[in-house]
Amino acid sequence: MVFSSAVFLFGFLPALLALYFIAKDKYKNYILLAFSLLFYGFGGPKLLAMMIVVVMLDYLAAMFIDKTDSKKKRKWLLILTIALNIGTLFYFKYTGFTVEIINRLIGLSIPVPKIVLPIGISFYTFQAMSYVIDVYRKEVKAEKNPFFVLLYVSMFPQLVAGPIVRYKTVADEIKERKITLQSFTDGIERFIFGLCKKLIIANNTGKLADVIFGTETLETPLAWLGAIAYTLQIYFDFSAYSDMAIGLGKIFGFNFEENFNYPYISKSVTEFWRRWHISLSTWFRDYVYIPLGGNRKGVKRQILNLFIVWALTGIWHGAAVNFLLWGLYYFVFLILEKFVLKKWLDKMPKFVGHIYTLIVVLFGWVLFRSEGMTEVLRVVKAMFIPYITNITWQQLTIYLSSYGAYLIMGIILSIPVFPWIRNVIMAKYKENIFVQIIYYGFVLGMFVIAIAFLSQATYNPFIYFRF
Amino acid sequence: MKEKIIRITFCSLFILIISVMGILTIINDDKVSKREGRKLAQFPEVTIKGLLGTDYYTNLTNAFSDQMAFRNQFITIYYLANLQRYTGDVVKADNDELFLAPQSFSNKEKTLENIAKVTTNHINKVAKEVTGAGSKFMFISIPRKDVMMEKYLPSSYIAGTDMYIKSINTIKENADQNVVVLDAYELLKGKVDRPFYKTDHHMNIRGAYVVFENIIGYVNDTSKSNIKIGKLEEEYEIKKQIVNGAFNRKIGQSVKADAEELNLRYIGGNVTYTRYEDGKISDIPVFGDKNTYASAYMGDDMAETVIDTNNDDAPNILFVGSSYTNILEALSVHKFNKMVSIDYRHNNTGKSIADYVKEYDIDYTVYICSQSTGAFNIGSMKEHLGVKD
Numbered sequence: 013m014v015f016s017s018a019v020f021l022f023g024f025l026p027a028l029l030a031l032y033f034i035a036k037d038k039y040k041n042y043i044l045l046a047f048s049l050l051f052y053g054f055g056g057p058k059l060l061a062m063m064i065v066v067v068m069l070d071y072l073a074a075m076f077i078d079k080t081d082s083k084k085k086r087k088w089l090l091i092l093t094i095a096l097n098i099g100t101l102f103y104f105k106y107t108g109f110t111v112e113i114i115n116r117l118i119g120l121s122i123p124v125p126k127i128v129l130p131i132g133i134s135f136y137t138f139q140a141m142s143y144v145i146d147v148y149r150k151e152v153k154a155e156k157n158p159f160f161v162l163l164y165v166s167m168f169p170q171l172v173a174g175p176i177v178r179y180k181t182v183a184d185e186i187k188e189r190k191i192t193l194q195s196f197t198d199g200i201e202r203f204i205f206g207l208c209k210k211l212i213i214a215n216n217t218g219k220l221a222d223v224i225f226g227t228e229t230l231e232t233p234l235a236w237l238g239a240i241a242y243t244l245q246i247y248f249d250f251s252a253y254s255d256m257a258i259g260l261g262k263i264f265g266f267n268f269e270e271n272f273n274y275p276y277i278s279k280s281v282t283e284f285w286r287r288w289h290i291s292l293s294t295w296f297r298d299y300v301y302i303p304l305g306g307n308r309k310g311v312k313r314q315i316l317n318l319f320i321v322w323a324l325t326g327i328w329h330g331a332a333v334n335f336l337l338w339g340l341y342y343f344v345f346l347i348l349e350k351f352v353l354k355k356w357l358d359k360m361p362k363f364v365g366h367i368y369t370l371i372v373v374l375f376g377w378v379l380f381r382s383e384g385m386t387e388v389l390r391v392v393k394a395m396f397i398p399y400i401t402n403i404t405w406q407q408l409t410i411y412l413s414s415y416g417a418y419l420i421m422g423i424i425l426s427i428p429v430f431p432w433i434r435n436v437i438m439a440k441y442k443e444n445i446f447v448q449i450i451y452y453g454f455v456l457g458m459f460v461i462a463i464a465f466l467s468q469a470t471y472n473p474f475i476y477f478r479f
Numbered sequence: 480m481k482e483k484i485i486r487i488t489f490c491s492l493f494i495l496i497i498s499v500m501g502i503l504t505i506i507n508d509d510k511v512s513k514r515e516g517r518k519l520a521q522f523p524e525v526t527i528k529g530l531l532g533t534d535y536y537t538n539l540t541n542a543f544s545d546q547m548a549f550r551n552q553f554i555t556i557y558y559l560a561n562l563q564r565y566t567g568d569v570v571k572a573d574n575d576e577l578f579l580a581p582q583s584f585s586n587k588e589k590t591l592e593n594i595a596k597v598t599t600n601h602i603n604k605v606a607k608e609v610t611g612a613g614s615k616f617m618f619i620s621i622p623r624k625d626v627m628m629e630k631y632l633p634s635s636y637i638a639g640t641d642m643y644i645k646s647i648n649t650i651k652e653n654a655d656q657n658v659v660v661l662d663a664y665e666l667l668k669g670k671v672d673r674p675f676y677k678t679d680h681h682m683n684i685r686g687a688y689v690v691f692e693n694i695i696g697y698v699n700d701t702s703k704s705n706i707k708i709g710k711l712e713e714e715y716e717i718k719k720q721i722v723n724g725a726f727n728r729k730i731g732q733s734v735k736a737d738a739e740e741l742n743l744r745y746i747g748g749n750v751t752y753t754r755y756e757d758g759k760i761s762d763i764p765v766f767g768d769k770n771t772y773a774s775a776y777m778g779d780d781m782a783e784t785v786i787d788t789n790n791d792d793a794p795n796i797l798f799v800g801s802s803y804t805n806i807l808e809a810l811s812v813h814k815f816n817k818m819v820s821i822d823y824r825h826n827n828t829g830k831s832i833a834d835y836v837k838e839y840d841i842d843y844t845v846y847i848c849s850q851s852t853g854a855f856n857i858g859s860m861k862e863h864l865g866v867k868d
Contacts, residue, residue, distance in 0.1 A: 013536075019543035022501035029494060054536040197486045200493050228590070410581050445481045452489040459493065461560050463500075467553035468561075 013054040015203075015256045016210050016466060024051065032264065041163055041186065044264060051168035052131070059130040064162065066100055069093070070140040071161040074147040078154035090148045094141060101137045104129055109331035132172030134328055138295055140165050143179040145299055152180045160186050169260035173253045175271035175291035182266055189265035199262030204459045206255030211465040213425065214248035216418040217241045220411060225381070225391065231404040235394035237411060243377050244422035247276065250289070276426040279365030280357055281345040281372050292328070296321050319343055329380070334388060338379045345372055503548030512545075519545040558730050569726045572633050575734040577678045577726035578625050581636050591642060595649035598860050602846070603655045605832055605864050610657045612836040614797070614844045615701060617659045619690060620647050621682065621803050621849040624675045627667060643850055659697060663690055677737055679724025680849075684717065684740050684775055687806040694807070695814065698843055704794050706814050709747075714813075718742040720774075743775055743809070750813050755785040765812050775806045782825035784808065785839070786818045794842035795819070797835055800863055803847045817841075823865040831865060 013020050028047045035043050053060045073093040077086050102110075104127055111124050143164065146152045155161050164186060170177050224230070224238030254271035261268045275287035285293050304317040319340070326339020349357070357365045375392070382388040412419075434451075441447035509519050520541035529535035547553070568580045606616040625638040632638060643664065651660050663682075666689055667674050674686025682690070688711045695708045708714070719738040727734050754761045765786060786808075795817040798804040804820055811818045819839050821832070836844060848860060861867075 013540070017540060017544070018504065018547045019540045022497055022504050022547065023539075023543055026494070026498040026501045030498070054540070056533045057531050193483060193486050193490070196490055200490060204493075414580070445485070448482060448485050452485055456489065456492055456496075459496070461556065464553040464556035464560055467547055467550050468557040 013051050015253070015260075016207055016462075018466065021463070021466070029263075042159065044168075045159055045163040045166065048163065048166040048168040048171060052166060052171055055131040055172075056128070059128070062100075062130065063133075063136060063166065066097065066137070067140055067162050067165045068158060069096055070144050070165075071155070071158045074144045074154040074161070075156070077144065077148050086148060090144065093144045097137045097141045101133060103127070104133055106327070106331045135174050135176055136165050136171060138176050138292075139179075142176070142295065142299060146179055152183055155179075155183070155186075167261075167266070169257040169264075169266075170268060173250070173257070174289075175254055175257060175268055176295050177268050177291070181269060185266050191263075191265040195262045195265065195267075199259045199264075201259070201455055202262065203256050203259030204455055204462065206252045206257075206259055207462045208458050209248045209252035209255060209425070211462050213418055213422045214245050214252055215465070216415055217248065217422055218245040220415040220419070221245055221381075224411070225387075229401075230390065230394035231400055231407070232394055232396075232398050233400065233404060233408050234411070235391055237408065239374050239378050239391070239395065241415070241419065242381050243276075243374050244419065244426070246377060246380075247272075247426065248422060274426065274428050276370065276373070277366070277428070278369045279362055280349055280354070280369055281342065282349050282354075284369055284373060285342070285346070292325070296325055300324060315347060318346060322346070332383070334379055334382055334385065337385075338376060341376055341379055500548050504543060504546050507546040507548060509546060512551075522546070569730045570633060570636060571730075571734065572631050572636075575677070576628070576631050577724065577730070577734060578628075578632060578636070579623060579680060579726070581625070581639070591645055592649050594857060595646045596653055597857050599650045599653040601857075601860055601864060601866055602650070602658055603653075605846070605866065606655060606658045608831065608833040609836055609844045612833040612841075614836040614841045615659065616657060617661060617694065617697065617843065617845045618650075618654065619661045619694075619845060619847045620650070620663060621847060622647075622664045623850050624680055626664060626850070627674055627686075631673075639850075646850070661690065661693055661697075666690055666693055676722050676724050676739055678727035678734055679722060680726065681724070681802060682806060684711070684715075684743065684806065687775075687810065691807055691810045694811075694843075694845065698794060698796075702794055702842065704792075706793065708814065714745065714747050715743040716746055718744070741775055745813050747813060750788055750790075752786050752788045752812060755783075755787075756781050757783050765809065775809050781820065782822055783828065784818075784820040786812050788812065788816060788818075790816045792816070795840055797821070797832070797839065797841040797844045798847065799823070799832055799844065799865075800847035801849070803849050804845075807845070807847065821865075823863055826865070 013024065015021075024047070028043070031043050031047075032040055049060060049064075052063065070093060073089050073096075077089050080086055080089075107127055108124050111122050114120060115122055115124075143152075143161065147154045155164075164177075164179055164182060165171075167177075167182075218241075221238050221242040224234050224241065227234070230238075251272040258268050258270070269291060271289060271291050273287040273290065275284050278284040278287055301317055301321045304320060305313055306317060307314040322339040322343035323336060324339070325342070326336045329335045329338070345353075357368070378391050378395075379388055382391060437447060437451070505522070508521065510521075511518050520538065522542040523529060523535050523538040526535075570578045570580055572578060602618055606618075609616045622643045623639060625632055625636065626640045626643045629638045629640060647660075647662050647664070651662075654660055663674075663686075667686055670689055671685050674682055674689070676683045692708060695706050698704055699706055711717075717740045720741040721736050722739040722741055723736040727736055752765060754763060754765060756763070761784075793814060793816040796811055796815045796819070798808050798811070798818070798820040801822060801824065804822070808818055808820045817839055819835060819841065821835060830838070832844060832846075835841065846864065848863065
């Protein structure tokens with residue numbers, strides 16, 4: 013089930029809200045859990061059973077780790093749990109890829125198994141693992157109630173596409189949380205804005221990218237336009253989902269951490285990764301980079317650690333060579349910035365840093381989007397080797413006439429102009445009741461428009477679901 | 480306090496919208512969408528087996544989308560709020576004349592040429608079978624509306640005329656001698672100002688009649704028949720009806736449809752006929768009988784239509800194609816002994832065109848093909864010709 017669907021908006025959500033707010037406090041978590049499992053069950057009840065089994069094994073492992081004082085036992089239990097989680101993830105996500113690689117390298121022809129990838133497996137595996145690791149590190153106590161652990165992992169707002177929530181972030185809120193009128197209102201508002209971002213901007217820029225990259229011949233101006241459209245699509249698609257997840261969390265009294273902070277205004281690639289998919293970057297930092305030694309064991313080891321982290325980041329996004337290369341592409345730029353470019357960028361005017369970052373990110377997305385290196389080379393070649401025909405400008409006019417407004421909207425909303433305007437107006441007219449009425453009326457109006465886009469849209473896939 | 484009231488109102492309205500929408504959606508049980516011309520997904524029955532599978536959830540999701548309360552109104556809001564000029568692949572020109580979005584076919588002339596050659600090979604193959612079975616074979620090419628009505632296009636829209644001409648010229652060059660090619664672009668250019676319906680991709684009566692005159696001309700030239708054909712108004716009385724075309728449906732009917740010439744009454748004499756649909760006698764009217772008016776669209780896309788007028792002196796004609804044949808079928812009824820029409824998108828009889836030629840003793844086989852993108856689509860052409868591979 014996706015948030016931007018009629019079944020979620022007009023079936024799942026009102027039913028959950030009604031039951032949740034009617035129920036006594038002690039039943040609220042169980043209602044939320046039941047609905048979260050139902051939400052996930054839409055992807056296939058068998059996969060739901062598998063998720064429950066994996067999480068219950070993590071729950072038991074955490075309990076044992078917490079109870080035993082033996083360092084050796086704790087360590088072995090942790091290793092076993094990580095192996096279980098990584099093994100599950102590997103089986104579902106990387107078996108086919110691994111067989112393909114082996115076939116290619118050794119020249120074998122082992123049949124490539126077709127395994128259905130459970131929705132959100134990369135997200136919930138990481139959450140479940142982080143819970144056990146945090147218990148092992150004694151950063152949190154193991155939760156005795158298995159339903160609460162299951163609720164933490166399966167909570168529907170963040171289950172299938174993040175943000176990757178740490179147990180310690182929500183542990184207290186699972187047991188006791190307070191829903192205020194302010195948080196409830198903010199939650200709805202955030203959810204509506206996320207819905208609009210997805211349905212209005214991401215879907216339309218996505219259509220443009222698909223149309224352009226789907227053409228047999230790719231002319232230079234169109235290749236650039238397609239790359240820009242995809243750059244906007246992936247940001248608005250993914251950040252919209254995070255907005256909706258954070259908003260829904262607030263509605264039910266949870267405060268998830270931010271996952272995006274206007275990444276396209278970054279002045280360096282390093283800064284970009286502090287603003288993009290923050291929960292994934294911090295996960296890899298805390299559970300891979302720092303345990304490997306981080307920057308504490310000399311420059312060579314630090315470079316190796318970064319290499320491992322970015323290779324893992326790449327293949328976390330997908331079992332394909334282009335994702336691995338995408339991760340390593342960022343590794344190269346991060347190393348370059350750390351040791352060479354940073355000093356140079358610091359001396360340059362700010363706009364140089366912005367342009368440099370946007371170009372690096374844009375090519376990163378070309379790599380990310382392409383299925384196979386042939387496609388990468390096709391697009392990059394089209395971008396750099398001038399190729400214009402008699403109908404190029406006609407096509408460009410058509411595309412800009414069709415999607416220009418959404419591109420402009422996307423570019424404007426990629427910079428924090430809306431929060432700035434909102435804050436200025438709200439600060440200036442805090443006491444002005446009419447301004448508030450107009451503002452909330454505008455938000456509801458946007459909701460109606462989002463429903464209108466939903467009613468028409470058949471093109472509605474969330475990109476990040478495959479991860 | 481006032482701020483609190485505003486927040487409560489905001490939250491209440493949000494909950495009210497999703498709840499009311501939810502209830503109305505669930506109690507909705509519309510079977511079809513007239514606006515879209517399709518069946519709507521229904522809520523699935525709740526069974527244990529269903530709940531344990533995946534189809535139930537897919538069907539439920541589809542039902543919520545299709546049965547969504549106020550769906551048509553929301554679709555209208557979408558078309559008002561949407562900022563695309565070329566909405567839903569449809570372009571709105573002056574006076575709400577609707578066109579399909581501009582063609583963005585491959586710019587490689589070679590590709591265009593290759594496609595045209597492949598399509599010609601299929602035409603040649605079918606023509607050989609048909610002529611072998613004793614019928615003459617005509618290929619009628621219908622260009623897109625933007626090619627035919629270039630002057631009505633918005634300024635930013637460049638018609639696909641060049642692509643069409645390259646494509647049809649390749650077909651003409653490569654067509655065998657037994658294929659008679661009639662190019663509607665050449666026939667209509669400069670003769671009919673508006674040969675298509677305002678909000679639709681089909682030719683109107685005026686456009687179709689010129690093509691029909693040329694079919695009759697060819698029949699008269701190549702047979703002993705001397706079919707008399709007058710000007711449109713001499714043959715038919717025409718009545719207007721609101722034509723809410725496919726383009727308008729695509730954009731949520733956001734354009735006001737006009738009354739256009741759609742219904743005809745034959746005034747050249749009373750013609751008695753028997754109409755068969757899929758082998759069974761049908762009571763769908765054909766204009767002319769007992770001074771009635773009937774739609775030029777023959778009722779819809781039928782798998783197999785046979786209209787027998789018992790006019791043994793006149794030849795038999797077979798139309799092959801899609802909805803583009805409809806209007807020509809209707810015009811043919813009064814001039815031919817048998818009018819047979821097949822649409823292989825729906826026809827599962829397993830009979831080839833040549834089989835029909837033999838079965839109905841067809842004298843003239845007319846294959847009508849519409850331009851889809853820059854070229855004639857190979858897959859679509861094979862489907863319409865009933866070619867399997």
